[in-house]
Amino acid sequence: MAITPWKVLSSRRLIDDRWMSLRADRCEGPRGVVLDPYYVQQPPDWVQVVAFDPDDRVLILRQYRHGAGVISTELPCGTLEPGERPIDGMRRELLEETGCVASSLVLAGSLSPNPARYTNRVHTFVATGTLQVQAQHLDPTEEAEFTFMPLAEVLGLVDSGGFLQALHVAALFLALRHRGAIT
């Protein structure tokens, strides 16, 4: 059996604003089956970072996340501006959200948040030598506390359900793989 891409018979835009870019495709799938509507989301690429400080602690944030309705413990992350390179967007988000800069910032991998539903990629960086150099500079809609936490404590939070953003658990995987800690 060969796996083949679907044919797009037609496509219409449903939502197109700053916060949601959603289209519905009419597709011809396997064996001529028609899938309609098939929803596809097209946000800009996202960036996220596992940022270690000189004591090998991880930079984490606490933010209210309205989808799940929880105060979530997460990594610094954000959305690229049009034309922005992932590494530049990552530096910008890190500085805005926490006032921190890193002595080294390296791409650990680019994943899909969910290839069934999304067109975009989420780029994961590993930062070392992370230090706060200025105050937070959040958007008016944002409110976030940050701290540096020992890696073992972050892993404990994953175990206990206190670190539940799946994209950031994937980031931990890429970062630990990048340092040779997963073989």
Place this chain on the structure above:
Amino acid sequence: MAITPWKVLSSRRLIDDRWMSLRADRCEGPRGVVLDPYYVQQPPDWVQVVAFDPDDRVLILRQYRHGAGVISTELPCGTLEPGERPIDGMRRELLEETGCVASSLVLAGSLSPNPARYTNRVHTFVATGTLQVQAQHLDPTEEAEFTFMPLAEVLGLVDSGGFLQALHVAALFLALRHRGAIT
């Protein structure tokens, strides 16, 4: 600074069908800022599994994923039916997608696919003793090949960008943490 949940001033349903449940909230956020529309997706919970066979190889599938437009190498996964327990949905999806059963199926963690945007959870299971006992039984819209792959090869695929579903990279993290391979 205390992080506080937003107030929902009003809420309207935008899409409500089998494939998408989307609402738009008008929220009052930090310092009285109004966020409108704030999009929230409410799919059923999802399940996914890192399923090892008796030779410690991982069950993986290749499927066309129309969001990203790629043939994606992934883990078995799916959506819970109404009222279905995660472990029962996981057993059902595993059997439908691959014809496999596992001698042990254990929950390794429940994450959010993205707490900013989604209300649901994705439950990750670890299976051992996985064996094919019957033929695949796919939906008419599904087409998937599966195989058992040594774990080292799966990790190599993550490195090379050939295993890009972030939720499934998070699943690998939880499974390896569960077996004591991440400390």
